[in-house]
Amino acid sequence: MNDRTLMLYFPDTDYAASLKIFQDPTSQIRGFYFTKSQLNKVENLDYANNHAVYFLFSDSEESSVYIGQSVNGIKRIKSHLREKDFWQYGILFVTDNNSFDKLSIDYLEYFFIQAFAKTQYSLENHDLRTVMPNVNFFNQSTLNSFAVQIQFLLEAMGISFKPSPSIDNELNNEVFNAKSPYNAQIAIRDGKFILLENSEIRAPLDRTKDWSDGGTFYKRSLRRFNQLIEAGKAVKLDVSIAKLVDDVEFNSPSTPAELCSGHSQNGWIFWQGLDGLRKEQLE
Template sequence: MRNDKTAMIYFPDAAHASSLKVVQDPTSQIRGFYFTKSQISKIEALDYANNHAVYFLFSDLEEPNVYIGQSINGIFRIKSHLKEKDFWRFGVLFVTDNNSFDRVSIDYLEYYFIQEFAKTQYNLENTDRRNKAPNLNLFNRSVLKGFASHIEFLLEALGISFNPIEAMAEDVHYFNAPGSIQARIYLQDGKYVLQKGSIIKKPISSAKEWSDGGRFFKRYMRYFETYIDSDQAEIIDGQSARLLKDIEFTSPSTPANLVNGHSNNGWKFWDGLEEKRKEANQ
């Protein structure tokens, strides 16, 4: 069965091609607007940007965060987040050309993607995790899942991956955690993938008193609990859990912190990783 697709990308401002773009699957009326904070005002002038929408706000930090929302007036809703939410660096807004999204559609899509991103390496900024599905009939649910599939494809086309691809052992180089820590990572497509079966730990209790005001403790406790709640890890004891799937990260430090419960320099933490980087830079 064929699995190839085509996506069209339009750059409204060629001078800012990396920070402002419009993407669309030619077989669908769903259109996505990718923008950084500095380019958000330019989205307002684009066709259909004020239609009913579901949107995603992403950080570009080492620990990737995402906020998922809905809007009946497109980009105007996101502008309010410039002051309300400081974590995000770029966003993606999805609408339909014919404004076929209605309140039911965007409500379901918000619910659907909150559940899907909860299963990934992203840390959800949503305080309401939408644990109860909207009440839809069978036909509406089928149509909206089709919409969700198109949006997932467009997110992937923009480099926002839901799951790392399983790698074959002979194709990758593994880096083990030091000492008795049972964990290892491998590199793939520029990402650092913490392997299934690795043991993650709750952050050390003393981190509550660190000079960062306890932010490290809260962040990594939230990660730990999210992996348990989304069935990506199973509890071993009161302080540790075992990953049930590979999870990718944008830096080696985040998985190092997860498996050690402490703040680490990921390049120095994983055995051989610093040496590998030096070789690549020669």
């Protein structure tokens, strides 16, 4: 048996789903779950301004996460209201006795960037922290123990660290091919759109730099393209094309269509037969 106990506290029962504190009673690590609209309330909660590692999540077009650290807890995250608009909810971790120091949160940020790079989440971090902070053997053992505790708490809040298993195309999973001339396939599982292994992805076209969005599409798409390669989920075929070596999960069909074509796409039309399937389900 491998059971655990988790305590939950709701500071405002009118917003029970949007603001909660959670903690393993055997640990000093305390977590704060909050939606963007409840962020200001977190600042007034006990320990929320201690040294912290935090996670900002999006589950709109594509499941993505930004991982950061803060020496003054929630106050750092408030700046992300201005700097980053992608996220809908966040999770902050501190210790009750403020035993996290700068080295601790630096290592934990590094650890979870590496951990999430292996999952289906797209990383919003520009710096993927490929170099481990300089910690000695004894400190690293303690910090890894903290990381395991935090991972359990994240999983208790519904955050999965498991990569999606590859789809067995023989088990009646319908596959949709990209329109010509693109070489890619998706399948649908549990409401998610799975870009399949061996699909080719492309860096955004240069002309998208001059779009009226000020280059937002270009920068976001190039970061996603590079992150898949750096995370080992794709291998480069040439300077602008790569091939997936693992399945990648998305929340809509348009994001993988953009990734495979290098410019904006209506995913329902890009994937052959997908729009017909949608219309059948609406009838």
